[in-house]
Amino acid sequence: MDVVLYIPGVILLGTAVFNLSAMRGLWHDPLMAASLPVLLIGAVVCILSVPPTIGFVNGLTGIANFAAPLVYSGMSALSACYLVLMIAWRGGEPERAARATRLVVCVYGLVIIGIVTLFALADVPVERTRDLDTYYAGTPYMREMILLYLGFHTVATAALAGMCLSWLRKVRDLTRKGLTLIVVGVLFDLSYQITKYVAIGARWSGRDWDFLSTSLSPPLVAVAGVTVAAGFALPRLGPSAADNFRAWRRYRLLRPLWLEMRDLRTPVADTHWWDPPVMRLVHQEITILDGVLVCSRYLDNEVRRAVERAAPDHAEIIAEAAMLVVAKERISSGPDVELPSDVGRLRSVAQPHLLVELARALSSSPVVAEARRRAARQKVRHD
Numbered sequence: 001m002d003v004v005l006y007i008p009g010v011i012l013l014g015t016a017v018f019n020l021s022a023m024r025g026l027w028h029d030p031l032m033a034a035s036l037p038v039l040l041i042g043a044v045v046c047i048l049s050v051p052p053t054i055g056f057v058n059g060l061t062g063i064a065n066f067a068a069p070l071v072y073s074g075m076s077a078l079s080a081c082y083l084v085l086m087i088a089w090r091g092g093e094p095e096r097a098a099r100a101t102r103l104v105v106c107v108y109g110l111v112i113i114g115i116v117t118l119f120a121l122a123d124v125p126v127e128r129t130r131d132l133d134t135y136y137a138g139t140p141y142m143r144e145m146i147l148l149y150l151g152f153h154t155v156a157t158a159a160l161a162g163m164c165l166s167w168l169r170k171v172r173d174l175t176r177k178g179l180t181l182i183v184v185g186v187l188f189d190l191s192y193q194i195t196k197y198v199a200i201g202a203r204w205s206g207r208d209w210d211f212l213s214t215s216l217s218p219p220l221v222a223v224a225g226v227t228v229a230a231g232f233a234l235p236r237l238g239p240s241a242a243d244n245f246r247a248w249r250r251y252r253l254l255r256p257l258w259l260e261m262r263d264l265r266t267p268v269a270d271t272h273w274w275d276p277p278v279m280r281l282v283h284q285e286i287t288i289l290d291g292v293l294v295c296s297r298y299l300d301n302e303v304r305r306a307v308e309r310a311a312p313d314h315a316e317i318i319a320e321a322a323m324l325v326v327a328k329e330r331i332s333s334g335p336d337v338e339l340p341s342d343v344g345r346l347r348s349v350a351q352p353h354l355l356v357e358l359a360r361a362l363s364s365s366p367v368v369a370e371a372r373r374r375a376a377r378q379k380v381r382h383d
Contacts, residue, residue, distance in 0.1 A: 006050055049071045049221075055127070064126065068145075069115050075153060080104050087101055108152065114145075122142035122145065124136055133200060174239070178232065254284055289349065292349050301323075302340065303322050316348075325368060
């Protein structure tokens, strides 16, 4: 079960790495600059708050419950980052936004100092990796530390919800969807806080409702963190992700045509597995067009006419695919090969959707396969 709780942290860390590659040249953009700490701090807090990690940190430092102020400080820093990011997202007068940002940073900086100070004053010798909130709910200084964290986390959540709801009616499209995701995440976060408050209150009244804090709250806060981070990321990363998905799909569909053409020209540039699909598609299409250009002197209209007679359905695309494979076989025969008397051209190359159909015909048409075999036999006789 504990392994599952690492998933939100891994998701946030992966999103941060993706976001980092998209930030080249955009470090002066306040929204982009504020979004990365949200993802990184969120990932660290998610990973640090899982019981095995808590036990590891406590053992590494030799201080019982040392992970507690780290987690609470991280959550407080994350609350501050959410507010700063929302301030940057809303825009407005630069001076007013700067003042609001400084206020948030100062307030939550003091909260973090308070958390560390109260932990240093508290007597907490028994390590608790799962139920620290409720086990030490009545311990002097530790009680105040827990309430300090929860109280200011609630303040940040309420402020974030208020800003989102006031802005939600004024925006459209991806920004509206992002705000909606944030509001959903805020609801999960409020549910998490309620379970904590109720469990701690139950301890104060002599009841044992620890399951609310140990079993119910962890998945709630994990879902809240991922959802809120996704809401902030969507307006910035959404269009880019959609473009890359479309590019990846087209890249995959054009692969048979690219495989056919790639040996005819020196590659434009090396591509790597980590390059975004948009960049890989550009290189792929340049390679295809260069290859078609090399084949242009060898495109035979007699091949077109023969295929159109043999395959009347989708004749033009299949005929052009056959012309292309025959032209490539002629090129491979050497410089002395006879050029066709009636040179044709590929109309599909100028139309993106037909280029995909051309690639499909190369990989699946039996007529094209037969034209390739016939051209290969003629090449053997010529040699």
